[in-house]
Amino acid sequence: MDTVQKTALEVCRHFNIEGELKEFSTFTDGHINSTYLMVFENAGNIEKYLVQIINTHVFKNPRELMENIVNVTAFLRESIAAGGGNPERETLTFLKAADEKYYHIQDGEAWRIYRFIDDSHTYNVIENPAVFESAGKSFGHFQKNLSGYPMDQLHETIKDFHNTPKRLEALKAAVVNNAAGRADKVSSEIEFAVSRGEDTKKLLDLHEQGRIPLRVTHNDTKLNNILFDNESDEGICVIDLDTIMPGFSLYDFGDAIRFGANTAKEDETDLDKVTLSLELFEAYARGFLSACAADLTQDEVDNLAFSAKLMTYECGIRFLTDYLDGDVYFKTAYPQHNLDRARNQFKLVSDIESKLPQMNDIVAKLYEQYK
Numbered sequence: 001m002d003t004v005q006k007t008a009l010e011v012c013r014h015f016n017i018e019g020e021l022k023e024f025s026t027f028t029d030g031h032i033n034s035t036y037l038m039v040f041e042n043a044g045n046i047e048k049y050l051v052q053i054i055n056t057h058v059f060k061n062p063r064e065l066m067e068n069i070v071n072v073t074a075f076l077r078e079s080i081a082a083g084g085g086n087p088e089r090e091t092l093t094f095l096k097a098a099d100e101k102y103y104h105i106q107d108g109e110a111w112r113i114y115r116f117i118d119d120s121h122t123y124n125v126i127e128n129p130a131v132f133e134s135a136g137k138s139f140g141h142f143q144k145n146l147s148g149y150p151m152d153q154l155h156e157t158i159k160d161f162h163n164t165p166k167r168l169e170a171l172k173a174a175v176v177n178n179a180a181g182r183a184d185k186v187s188s189e190i191e192f193a194v195s196r197g198e199d200t201k202k203l204l205d206l207h208e209q210g211r212i213p214l215r216v217t218h219n220d221t222k223l224n225n226i227l228f229d230n231e232s233d234e235g236i237c238v239i240d241l242d243t244i245m246p247g248f249s250l251y252d253f254g255d256a257i258r259f260g261a262n263t264a265k266e267d268e269t270d271l272d273k274v275t276l277s278l279e280l281f282e283a284y285a286r287g288f289l290s291a292c293a294a295d296l297t298q299d300e301v302d303n304l305a306f307s308a309k310l311m312t313y314e315c316g317i318r319f320l321t322d323y324l325d326g327d328v329y330f331k332t333a334y335p336q337h338n339l340d341r342a343r344n345q346f347k348l349v350s351d352i353e354s355k356l357p358q359m360n361d362i363v364a365k366l367y368e369q370y371k
């Protein structure tokens with residue numbers, strides 16, 4: 001048994017999990033937390049848990065983080081049950097440790113445990129538009145379900161998470177610091193980011209003018225943060241709830257398109273393969289608008305297409321910043337990984353720029369249908 005497995009097992013015992021450990025495996029989908037599946041046999045029953053080390057470099061206050069998640073999932077549980085759904089499968093269920101806390105510090109790391117949702121899968125690339133339409137419905141319903149949640153009770157788990165002007169400032173500071181000595185290699189990428197500075201303020205300006213509201217949003221709506229049912233292939237559960245905070249609906253829409261309507265993986269290095277699929281864009285927009293069009297303001301609707309560009313641009317800025325900082329934020333598999341991701345995102349931004357008129361037409365048509 002290696003060290004992490006041994007520590008994870010001690011953590012499980014602290015959460016009162018009994019029985020014999022039968023299986024231990026690692027999930028590598030996420031860029032932030034360390035995630036393990038642990039299967040136990042207990043009195044003849046098989047029990048499956050998702051055991052996670054919270055990345056405390058990213059989430060500095062695990063107590064506040066877990067308070068948000070536990071309260072939000074309790075709220076979701078009620079609205080799912082009221083709508084006739086199954087809360088055990090449609091939202092996450094966190095375990096409470098022996099000391100009544102929802103996380104436990106072991107060997108200097110913050111751990112948490114929740115129930116594994118069986119017979120489900122995630123996607124990193126979409127081939128079938130119907131799957132992406134279902135993802136749009138899932139995130140649209142998620143927003144709708146949380147519309148009555150008291151926003152002032154949410155802790156801001158990462159300050160200025162989608163503040164794009166501040167993300168650009170952080171990139172400029174990283175260029176000046178040049179902590180990893182990599183700035184010389186990426187002058188064209190820096191130029192790409194800086195030349196689009198005007199775009200960073202657009203949504204914040206609209207908010208200041210009272211034209212787009214703050215809502216309770218997920219803020220990390222990438223496709224692999226939805227579990228799909230193995231049988232129906234429908235989105236069943238929105239996961240990765242660490243960044244639920246007040247935000248704009250457009251962040252959630254744009255980020256989902258950024259990841260899921262890309263015709264290639266987020267770190268594809270053959271940039272000819274990286275394009276915005278209009279078919280996938282339409283599929284997601286249909287799912288999303290069919291779930292929540294009536295709740296959106298006209299300014300939100302008018303900026304859905306733009307939000308895809310903004311969130312892709314912002315994510316590219318963040319990958320590039322982390323590359324310059326020496327890969328201190330996102331998990332990477334090799335030294336140039338963050339740079340490859342940044343180039344991929346910037347290629348997608350260029351492609352979206354050329355397709356914005358068509359994307360806006362698609363939104364206008366669907367909005368008429370679903371409002």
Ligand code: ADP
Binds near residue numbers: 030032225
């Ligand atoms: P990260 O913040 O690192 O992205 P996630 O919370 O998204 O971490 O979890 C990483 C991966 O683990 C997910 O993309 C998914 O594949 C899997 N996963 C997470 N929670 C569950 C669950 N309750 N049931 C099944 N799989 C899960």
Ligand code: GN1
Binds near residue numbers: 242
């Ligand atoms: C991270 O945690 P994960 O892998 O779902 C990141 C998102 C980025 C995404 C890029 C807390 O998401 O903001 O958009 O990587 N999450 C955090 O793939 O920073």
Ligand code: MG
Binds near residue numbers: 030224225240
């Ligand atoms: Mg995730």
